[in-house]
Amino acid sequence: MRSGGTPMNRTWRAQSRSQAMARALAWVAVAGAPLLGLLSLAGWAVFAHSPWPEAAGMPMTAPRTGVALVLGGVALGLYLPTRPSRARRRLSSLCAVGMCLIACISLLQEVAGLPPALESFLARTFGVLSATILPSPLTPLSVLFLGSALLLPDRAGTRQVWRDALVVAALLVALLGFNGLLLGPLFASGGESLPPRRGMGLYTALGVLLLGVGLLCARPERGLAGRITRDTLGGFLARRLVPVAILGPSLLGAALSLLSLEGMLGREAKLPIFATLLSAGGAVLVLLSARALDTLEAGRRRATAALEASEARYRGLLETTPEPLLIVDPEGLLRFVNTEAERVFGHPRESLLGREVELLVPEGLFGGRSLGGLSNARAMHGLRADGTRVPLEARLRQVPGPEGGSLLAVLRDVTERERATDRLRAAHEEAEVQRGLLQAVLNHAPVGVLFIDPEQGTLVSNPFAETLLGPLPARAKRGSYLSRLRHPDGRPMKMEELPSSRAAKSGEVVGPVEVQLVRPDGRTTPVLITAAPVLGPQGEQRGVVVTGHDLTPHRELERLREEYVSLISHDLRNPLQGITLRASMLLRALKERHLAREELLTDAILRNVAWMSSMIEELLEGSRLESRRIELRRERTDVARFLEDVLERDVPPDLRERFRLEVTTPLPMTWVDARRLERVLSNLLGNAAKYGPPDKPVVVRASSREGWVVVSVRDEGPGLAREDTEHVFDKYYRTRQGSASDTQGLGLGLYICRLIIEAHGGHIWVESEPGRGATFCFSVPTAPKDPASPEPPLLPEGPGSKGIT
Incomplete structure (x- = not known):
C-alpha cells in the first residue's frame, strides 16, 4: 500500500478503491461458481437428483452444467492474475474449450438430438438421468458465450470490446433465466418458469451470473468495467445505479413470489403491485441520481474553493519568494513579474507586463552560458532600469496551460556570489603561494619534519627526515621507525613513550626530548625531538608534527x-x-x-x-x-647547620652583622654536594652584600615544603628590571645598572649557580622590582630526584620575578 491508502496490484500500479473492490468481486466469483457446480454434482451423486432448493419443484441443474461451472471457475481463476504464466494461460484456455464443448453438446441435443454413441457415453459418465434431464436452452448459450470470452486473447482494443459483448450477452441470458425462475411463477397462469418446463436451474443462473460478473471485473482498469470503476461522473453514477437497476426487479419479484406462496397475495393483485413497486423503484433511482449529482456538485465547489485558495497561496508564494520570478508566454511576453524582480531590475511592474523579456534579459532566457551541473540552468546578464548590468543565474521550467503553456524563469542575483568567488580564487592563489613557500622551506630546511596522522597511522616526511631515518616506503606507517629509536641511556623506546604519542594524547607540545637514532648504516645519531599537535579550524586534532634536529654538529x-x-x-x-x-x-x-x-x-x-x-x-x-662531566658528591647534610657554617666562613667579620638567618620550619636532612652548594650560597651572599645598602640587613631564609628545601637570600638594594630578571641566569649576561666592579667578571657566576642547582634536580629563580630589592631563591630535593616526583615549589612571584629551570 502507498502512504495515501491506494492499493497496488501485482504489477505495482496504483489501483482506485473501486478497482480493488472489482478485483475482490472477481475472486468471489472464482470461489462461488465452482462451489455451486460442485454442490449440484454432489446432489446428483448422493441423491440421484439435484439438492435443495432445486428439488422443491423448481428446475434442476444438469450434471454437465455443474461440470461447466467448475471449469468456468477454474478458467477464471487462472485468467485472473494480471500477467499469468504461459502454463496458466494454456490451462485456462483448455478449461474454456471444455465449457464450449459442453455447451455445443447441449445445443446439439436441443436442436437435433445426440448420436446414440454420445448418448451412451453421457449415460455412463453422468448417469441415466443425464439423457432425460436436459438443460434449459438458455444455459448452453450463456456457457458458450462465457467460454468464448475466456478464449479471446487478453489484449486491449477490439478484442476487449468483443469479450465485453460476449460477457454481457451471457449475463443477459443468465439474467433472463434468473428472472424467469423468480418471476415466471408470479405471472404465468400455470405457475411455470420461463421457458415453460425448461427453466434455468437456480445454481446455473447464479453460477453464470457470478462467472460473467467475475470475468468483467478481472480487468477492472479497461473495457466496460473500466468505465464503471473510473473516478468520473459517469463511473460514479454507474456504480450506484447499475446494481440497483439490475437487481431491483429480481429482488422485487422474489419478494412478491414469497408473498404469493404464503397466500398473502391474490393473482389479480400481483401485476399492479409489481408495476407500482417498479415505478417507485424508478423514482428511487431518480432520487439517488439527484443525490449523487448533488454530492458531486458539492465536491466540485469544494475543489473550486480549494483551487482558488491554492492559487492565492501560490501567488503569495511567488510574490514573497526572495528571488526574481518571471512568467513568459509562448510569444516571449512577460505575463507575471514578482516584487523581487521589480526591486532587482528597477522597473515598475505595470510597465513590464506585456513587454518582451529581452527588456530585462537582452540575450534572452535561452542565451548566456549553460550550466551543465544544473538542469535547465543558465548563466547570463540582466539589464537594470539605470543601464547597469547584473549577473544572473536562471532556472527555466515549462508550465503547462490551456494555450500551449508558458515558461517560468527563476532568476538569482549572483553579484555577491561572484565577488565571493573572486575572493575565494584570490585566497586560493595566495594559499597556493604559501603552500609552495612552506613546501620549499620543508624541502630545504636542515631539520627533519614528520607529520603523523594518528587515526590513519600514516606519516609524511621531508627530505632531511628521510636523510636521518633512511628511505621510507611510499605509504609509511606510524611506528615503522620505532625499532631504531633509543633513550639516551640506550634503552629501546616504546610507542607510548614517543613524543608524538604523548603530544597526541595530551594535546600539548612535548619536548624538546633527546633520543638516540640508529641509522641504517649502524651509526647512532643524537636527535633533539619536539612534537606538537596540529589543530583544525574547530580546535579538533588533525595530527601531530614532529621536528628532529641532528645534534651531531652541536656535540x-x-x-x-x-x-x-x-x-x-x-x-x-x-x-x-x-x-x-x-x-x-x-x-x-x-x-x-x-x-x-x-x-x-x-x-x-x-x-x-x-x-x-x-x-x-x-x-x-x-x-x-x-658537559655533565662532573659527578656530585652528595652527603646527608643538615641544611640549617650548613647555612650557619657558610655565613661564618664566607662572610667577612666586618659584614656579619648585616646578615640574618631565619629558619621558618624544621629542615630535614638533605642529600647535597656541600662544596658546590656552598659556592652557590657564597655567590648569592656576595651579590647581596655588594648591591644592598650598608645599613640594611640581608635576610637568609630556609624552609621545607613537601620533600624540598627552599633557601632565599633577600637584600634591600636597587632591585632588577624585568628584562634583567629574565636573563640574569644566562651565560655571560651583565645587568644594565651594574656597577663598574661588575666589569671585572665574565658574567658566569649566576650561570654556574643555575647549573649546580639543576644538577641537584632543583630550581633557581629571582623575585625583584626596581627600587624594592631582590630575592634570589633556590630549591633542592631532600633526596636524589626521582623522575616521578613532583616539581619543586616556587615562592610567590612578585612583579618582575622569573623562574629558571
Whole structure:
C-alpha cells in the first residue's frame, strides 16, 4: 500500500478503491461458481437428483452444467492474475474449450438430438438421468458465450470490446433465466418458469451470473468495467445505479413470489403491485441520481474553493519568494513579474507586463552560458532600469496551460556570489603561494619534519627526515621507525613513550626530548625531538608534527669548545702559577727593604693574577657542568647547620652583622654536594652584600615544603628590571645598572649557580622590582630526584620575578 491508502496490484500500479473492490468481486466469483457446480454434482451423486432448493419443484441443474461451472471457475481463476504464466494461460484456455464443448453438446441435443454413441457415453459418465434431464436452452448459450470470452486473447482494443459483448450477452441470458425462475411463477397462469418446463436451474443462473460478473471485473482498469470503476461522473453514477437497476426487479419479484406462496397475495393483485413497486423503484433511482449529482456538485465547489485558495497561496508564494520570478508566454511576453524582480531590475511592474523579456534579459532566457551541473540552468546578464548590468543565474521550467503553456524563469542575483568567488580564487592563489613557500622551506630546511596522522597511522616526511631515518616506503606507517629509536641511556623506546604519542594524547607540545637514532648504516645519531599537535579550524586534532634536529654538529662544536677552553685554561694556569710564586717572593723582598711604592704595585699584580685565576676557574667549572662531566658528591647534610657554617666562613667579620638567618620550619636532612652548594650560597651572599645598602640587613631564609628545601637570600638594594630578571641566569649576561666592579667578571657566576642547582634536580629563580630589592631563591630535593616526583615549589612571584629551570 502507498502512504495515501491506494492499493497496488501485482504489477505495482496504483489501483482506485473501486478497482480493488472489482478485483475482490472477481475472486468471489472464482470461489462461488465452482462451489455451486460442485454442490449440484454432489446432489446428483448422493441423491440421484439435484439438492435443495432445486428439488422443491423448481428446475434442476444438469450434471454437465455443474461440470461447466467448475471449469468456468477454474478458467477464471487462472485468467485472473494480471500477467499469468504461459502454463496458466494454456490451462485456462483448455478449461474454456471444455465449457464450449459442453455447451455445443447441449445445443446439439436441443436442436437435433445426440448420436446414440454420445448418448451412451453421457449415460455412463453422468448417469441415466443425464439423457432425460436436459438443460434449459438458455444455459448452453450463456456457457458458450462465457467460454468464448475466456478464449479471446487478453489484449486491449477490439478484442476487449468483443469479450465485453460476449460477457454481457451471457449475463443477459443468465439474467433472463434468473428472472424467469423468480418471476415466471408470479405471472404465468400455470405457475411455470420461463421457458415453460425448461427453466434455468437456480445454481446455473447464479453460477453464470457470478462467472460473467467475475470475468468483467478481472480487468477492472479497461473495457466496460473500466468505465464503471473510473473516478468520473459517469463511473460514479454507474456504480450506484447499475446494481440497483439490475437487481431491483429480481429482488422485487422474489419478494412478491414469497408473498404469493404464503397466500398473502391474490393473482389479480400481483401485476399492479409489481408495476407500482417498479415505478417507485424508478423514482428511487431518480432520487439517488439527484443525490449523487448533488454530492458531486458539492465536491466540485469544494475543489473550486480549494483551487482558488491554492492559487492565492501560490501567488503569495511567488510574490514573497526572495528571488526574481518571471512568467513568459509562448510569444516571449512577460505575463507575471514578482516584487523581487521589480526591486532587482528597477522597473515598475505595470510597465513590464506585456513587454518582451529581452527588456530585462537582452540575450534572452535561452542565451548566456549553460550550466551543465544544473538542469535547465543558465548563466547570463540582466539589464537594470539605470543601464547597469547584473549577473544572473536562471532556472527555466515549462508550465503547462490551456494555450500551449508558458515558461517560468527563476532568476538569482549572483553579484555577491561572484565577488565571493573572486575572493575565494584570490585566497586560493595566495594559499597556493604559501603552500609552495612552506613546501620549499620543508624541502630545504636542515631539520627533519614528520607529520603523523594518528587515526590513519600514516606519516609524511621531508627530505632531511628521510636523510636521518633512511628511505621510507611510499605509504609509511606510524611506528615503522620505532625499532631504531633509543633513550639516551640506550634503552629501546616504546610507542607510548614517543613524543608524538604523548603530544597526541595530551594535546600539548612535548619536548624538546633527546633520543638516540640508529641509522641504517649502524651509526647512532643524537636527535633533539619536539612534537606538537596540529589543530583544525574547530580546535579538533588533525595530527601531530614532529621536528628532529641532528645534534651531531652541536656535540662536535661543544667538544671542540670544551677542548679549547680546557686547553686555554690549562695553558693559562701554568704561567699564572709562576707569576704568583715570583710576585709573592718579590713582595716579601720589597717588604724587607721597606719599598712601599713597589710593594703596592706588586700587590696589584697579585690581585690581578688572582682575578684571572678565578675567571679561568669559572670557565673550567662552567665547561664541566655544561658537559655533565662532573659527578656530585652528595652527603646527608643538615641544611640549617650548613647555612650557619657558610655565613661564618664566607662572610667577612666586618659584614656579619648585616646578615640574618631565619629558619621558618624544621629542615630535614638533605642529600647535597656541600662544596658546590656552598659556592652557590657564597655567590648569592656576595651579590647581596655588594648591591644592598650598608645599613640594611640581608635576610637568609630556609624552609621545607613537601620533600624540598627552599633557601632565599633577600637584600634591600636597587632591585632588577624585568628584562634583567629574565636573563640574569644566562651565560655571560651583565645587568644594565651594574656597577663598574661588575666589569671585572665574565658574567658566569649566576650561570654556574643555575647549573649546580639543576644538577641537584632543583630550581633557581629571582623575585625583584626596581627600587624594592631582590630575592634570589633556590630549591633542592631532600633526596636524589626521582623522575616521578613532583616539581619543586616556587615562592610567590612578585612583579618582575622569573623562574629558571
